[in-house]
Amino acid sequence: MNDVKRLIDKLYSTHSLTVSEYEEILRNITEEDRQYLKSLAREVREKHYGKDVYIRGLIEVSNICKNDCYYCGIRAGNHSCDRYRLTDDEILLCCDEGYRLGFRTFVMQGGEDSSFTDDRLCGLIGAVKEKYPDCAVTLSLGERSRESYKKLKEAGIDRYLLRHETADKEHYQKLHPENISWDNRMECLRNLKDLGYQVGCGFMVGSPYQTTEMLAGELKFIEEFKPHMCGIGPFIPHAKTKFRDFPPGDINMTLTLLSLIRLIAPKVLLPATTALGTLKSGGREEGILCGANVVMPNLSPKSVRKKYMLYDNKLSDGEESAQAVESLKARIKSIGYEIVTKRGDCIEKCI
Ligand code: SAH
Numbered sequence: 001m002n003d004v005k006r007l008i009d010k011l012y013s014t015h016s017l018t019v020s021e022y023e024e025i026l027r028n029i030t031e032e033d034r035q036y037l038k039s040l041a042r043e044v045r046e047k048h049y050g051k052d053v054y055i056r057g058l059i060e061v062s063n064i065c066k067n068d069c070y071y072c073g074i075r076a077g078n079h080s081c082d083r084y085r086l087t088d089d090e091i092l093l094c095c096d097e098g099y100r101l102g103f104r105t106f107v108m109q110g111g112e113d114s115s116f117t118d119d120r121l122c123g124l125i126g127a128v129k130e131k132y133p134d135c136a137v138t139l140s141l142g143e144r145s146r147e148s149y150k151k152l153k154e155a156g157i158d159r160y161l162l163r164h165e166t167a168d169k170e171h172y173q174k175l176h177p178e179n180i181s182w183d184n185r186m187e188c189l190r191n192l193k194d195l196g197y198q199v200g201c202g203f204m205v206g207s208p209y210q211t212t213e214m215l216a217g218e219l220k221f222i223e224e225f226k227p228h229m230c231g232i233g234p235f236i237p238h239a240k241t242k243f244r245d246f247p248p249g250d251i252n253m254t255l256t257l258l259s260l261i262r263l264i265a266p267k268v269l270l271p272a273t274t275a276l277g278t279l280k281s282g283g284r285e286e287g288i289l290c291g292a293n294v295v296m297p298n299l300s301p302k303s304v305r306k307k308y309m310l311y312d313n314k315l316s317d318g319e320e321s322a323q324a325v326e327s328l329k330a331r332i333k334s335i336g337y338e339i340v341t342k343r344g345d346c347i348e349k350c351i
Contacts (some may be wrong), residue, residue: 004033007049011263012040016223022216025260026253034256041259041291044266049293051337054269054344056105056138057098057299057322058312060308061086067142068177069165071207073238073309074111080240084304085115088124095128098299099135101325102341106132107161107296109140116141122155129156138200143184146191153195158345160192160262163202163231166214167221172207189225198346200229200269205257206249207235215257223264228346229294230261230268233275236311251280255290262291267347269294278315285335294344295332297322 001009007025011017017025029037063074063083074081076224086094095106103325106128110116121139128137139152140161149160164185166172172182192199203218204210222230234249261270271294272287280286284295296304298321305316329339 001057003031004028005036008033008037008040008263009111011260012044015264015266017219018215019216019220022219022260023213026212026215026256026326029256030050034252034259037263038290042289043260045270045291045293048267048347051254051343052293052340052342053288053332053337054105054294054342055103055325055328055339056107056271056344057094057101058107058109058295058296059086059091059094059101060110060298060300060304061091061108062110062113062116063304063308064113065114065142066114067180069180070177070186071204071235071238071241071243071311073240073311073314078240082307084307085113086112086301086304088120088127090301091124092127092131093148094299094301095132095135098322099132103299103322104340104341104343105136105138105159106299107138107140107256108163112142116351118151121152123343125152125155125157136345140200143188146195149188149191149195149197153197157197159198159200159229160230161200161202161229162188162192164189164221165237166203166207166210167217168214171207171214172324173211175207193215193252198228201225201227202229202231203251204235204275205232205254208243208246210235215253219257219260219264222261225235226265226287228269229271230265231271231273232257232261233273236275236277236278236313238309238311248279248302250294251276251283251286255286258287258292259290269344271296274298274315274320275311277320278311278313285331288332288337289335295328295339297325297328302330
């Protein structure tokens with residue numbers, strides 16, 4: 001047995017490796033090792049989640065953002081971005097449609113838009129929960145104060161997605177302007193966990209200046225932070241950002257990382273992301289086959305979908321839209337898995 005396989009076996013049984021061991025896998029993995037890793041990742045996901053694939057209705061509530069993250073198409077400094085924000089009524093209509101289509105989790109994601117005050121969000125959450133008490137509501141609205149996260153939790157929010165973007169502080173500063181800090185991002189993640197949210201962190205694969213050693217560090221971070229969810233997808237350049245000429249992240253590396261994360265955190269909720277599907281047709285299905293167990297189709301109103309362009313060519317209709325859930329179901333079925341109408345919480349004592 002080669003060294004990479006031996007390390008994969010060690011990870012399978014102990015859920016932990018050193019950073020240099022992770023790096024050794026990432027540097028030396030062969031196609032054959034990849035197949036082996038993938039088979040173990042699937043075994044582990046099926047042990048805990050069977051063939052179930054959870055769906056989340058993603059509602060992109062606003063593309064107005066005060067931040068200027070260098071990689072992001074909706075950054076404040078992009079003056080050619082056509083801005084929008086949904087009203088509460090529009091958001092509730094998205095939930096109505098989502099519920100009808102079989103969604104039992106709604107994810108409200110957006111830029112850091114000051115119109116989403118605590119009061120507004122608490123009212124909105126109350127309305128969604130009153131109408132759909134059997135649904136989970138997830139927010140992904142960036143960094144907020146501990147008090148704000150606390151109020152939102154008390155208002156009924158179940159989960160919060162806040163990708164850490166990179167576990168390396170210096171790298172973080174190369175991806176963000178000075179007024180945005182890694183320490184605060186980490187503080188937010190700790191607060192969310194502490195307040196009892198199911199928390200999702202995550203990072204981009206192949207973001208500018210990322211090294212293999214940093215990716216190994218990402219795996220160590222996931223191992224130690226123990227998120228309930230982990231969103232990873234390839235970096236994809238956006239023409240109106242300063243990273244426009246950087247190459248996109250690698251698909252195989254993304255798939256390998258998904259499988260490794262499944263072995264690190266057997267019960268983690270792991271989406272096959274839109275970015276994966278954007279870079280490669282059938283990319284999301286491959287993600288499922290590598291250990292992912294969540295997909296997040298787009299439930300935003302059709303009129304705004306093209307405006308939430310985080311990166312070039314982001315998928316927003318066709319298979320990506322919530323309305324196409326029937327054909328998504330068929331595609332997932334054709335690879336041996338099944339989309340289910342459930343809230344899809346992280347199994348208790350998740351990791
Ligand atoms: N404002 C929220 C939501 C951000 S958008 C927040 O701060 O959490 C959701 C995710 O899209 C980001 O966390 C980032 O990881 C990803 N993203 C943004 N630009 C991207 C790009 N160019 N390529 C790939 N992923 C990108």
